[in-house]
Amino acid sequence: MSPLIEITDPRVFDPEVILIDVRAGADARQRYLAGHLPNAVFASLDEDLASKPADAAYGGRHPLPALADFAATLGRWGVTPNSHVIVYDDKAAAMGGARLWWMLRAIGHQHVQVLNGGLKAATDHGITLSTDDYQPQPAPAYPVPAAYNGTADIDEVAAAVKSADRIVIDVREEARYLGKTEPLDLIAGHIPGAANLFYAGNMGADGKYLPPEQLAALYQGAIGDVKPENVxxxxxxxxxxxHTLLGMASAGITAPKLYVGSWSEWSRRDLPIAGEE
Structure with missing residues (x-):
């Protein structure tokens, strides 16, 4: 199953599919109620796909929710291990859609796809949006594993940037990577040794992901001879x-890991920081 699905695919509106609309920000629910795909469940990036950080220095600004909490949330949405889940957001998958896709894959869920182009692809296609507060039929708590798979912690990242056989990729825009600006975290710059590959390069002018072969060439240029499991x-x-992990999966590169704490954690731990060179 491709990790991306087009709005023209009839499975998007299959009544057996669990369709999930992920929104971010304080007005997330209001935007959902202003217009979403019919029968799409509302999901909040901040409330459902992250836990409240007690200290961003340990886990970052969007730490993963406890697995028991995520299991209960999936049950509330009616998701079972056999469900075909299609997720989307209103940010061309840059925010919550890709995060939920990754989380489901990290607990072993097989049948999950992201709507390529997100909500805009649907409205461009002439889909009439709904303004109801759709409530799905709940299911038992999802049977989650003992841990999220495919994560790297801060110690693994610190070791990886010093290894010729591994690579750490920072997908923030170049100005943030170079330390010229930092709108969200306390200190500007990047992890010394990390490469920069801005996530927006995954997208074409139409607001959708580039074709798999173009994505493969893009990532291969960054990864080189490094094995995918060492990315x-x-x-x-x-x-x-x-967003980039989703693009990589679309290109057939499925083994790279996510550093969940990311710059928001690293920059708060009194660790080496690089800037413009």
Whole structure:
């Protein structure tokens, strides 16, 4: 199953599919109620796909929710291990859609796809949006594993940037990577030794992901001879990095890890920081 699905695919509106609309920000629910795909469940990036950080120095600004909490949330949405889940957001998958896709894959869920182009692809296609507060039929708590798979912690990242056989990729925009600006975290710059590959390069002018062969060439240019399982991807807080991990999966590169704490954790731990060179 491709990790991306087009709005023209009839499975998007299959009544057996669990369709999930992920929104971020204080007005997330209001935007959802203003217009969403019919029968799409509302999901909040901040409330459902992250826990409240007690200290961003340990886990970053968007730490993963406890697995028991995520299991209960999936049950509330009606998701079971056999469900075909299609997720989307209103940010061309840069935010919550890719994060939820990654989280489901990290607990072993097989049948999950992201709507390529997000909500805009649907409205461009003429889909009539709904303004109801859709409530799905709940299911038992999802049977989650003992841990999220495919994560790298701060110690693994610190070791990886010093290894010729591994690579850490920072997907933030170049100005943040170079330390010229930092709108969200306390200190500007990047992890010394990390490469920069801005996530927006995954997208074409139409607001959708580039074709798989173009994505493969893009990532191969960054990764080189490093094995995919030795690649670690991060961003500011572990959300937008999932956009690139989704692109990699579309290109057939499925083994890279996510550094969940990302720059928001690293920059608060009194660790080495690089800037413009």
């Amino acid at each position: 670690i991807v991060h961003c500011g807080s572990g959300v937008t990095a999932c």
